[in-house]
Amino acid sequence: MAETLAGRRLGLFGGSFNPVHTGHLLVARAAIEELAIDRLYWIPAAQSPFKPESAPAPGADRLCLLRLALAGHPEFEIDDQEIRRGGMSYTIDTVRDYARRFPDAGLVCLIGADHVAQLPQWREAESLARAAEWAVIPRPGDSARPFPPPFRGRWLRGFPLGISSSLIRDRVRSGQPLEPLVPPAVAEAIRNKRLYL
DSSP states (O other), rough: OTTTTTOEEEEEEEEEOTTTTHHHHHHHHHHHHHHHOOOEEEEEEETTTTTTOOSSHHHHHOOOHHHHTTTTTTTEEEEEHHHHHHHSSHHHHHHHHHHHEEEEEEEEEEEEGGGGGGGGGTTTTTHHHHHOEEEEEOOOOOOOOOTTTTTEEEEOOOOOOOOOOOHHHHHTTTTTTTTTOOOOOHHHHHHHHHTOO
C-alpha cells in the first residue's frame, strides 16, 4: 500500500466519533475536495486527552457506526489503531505511525476550530507541527485565525453545519429522531444497540 500512496496526500481525521454524524461526513467531503486529499483515514480515539472525564461508547460500537456511515465511500478508510492501543490517544503516536508506513506521502491532520489555540500544548507539539499540515474544521460563526507557530495549515470553507456528537447523544436520551443528523443505518444501529441512553 505504501507504494500506491507515494507522493499522495493523506488526510488523518481523528476524534471520538461518539457517534459519527452528518457534520463529520461533510467535513470529510470538504477536506477531500478543498485539499486534494487522495485518501482520508478516520481514526477514532480510545480516550481523548481533552475529555479525560468522559466515557465514550465502547470502541467496537463506535467502529460499527463508522463502518455503517462510510459504506460505499472508497476514498475513506477506518483506522482502529488508537482503539487497539487503548488508554489516552495522542496524535503524535498516530502521525508517527503514518509517517513510518507512508514516508513519501503528505500528511494532513483535520482538527476542530476549538483545538487550534491548544495546539502548542499537545504532546510533542514541535514534532507534531513538523510532521503534518493542519486543516481546521470551522463551526458556524467561526472565522479563520492564524495558526500558532510553528503549526501551518489552512481553514476549510466546508459546509458549515451546527451538529455535534453531544447534540446527537442528547436527542437519543430525549427520544427525538436522529435522521437526517446521522445516516439512517447509524440511527438504526444506535437504536438497536441502545447506545447513549
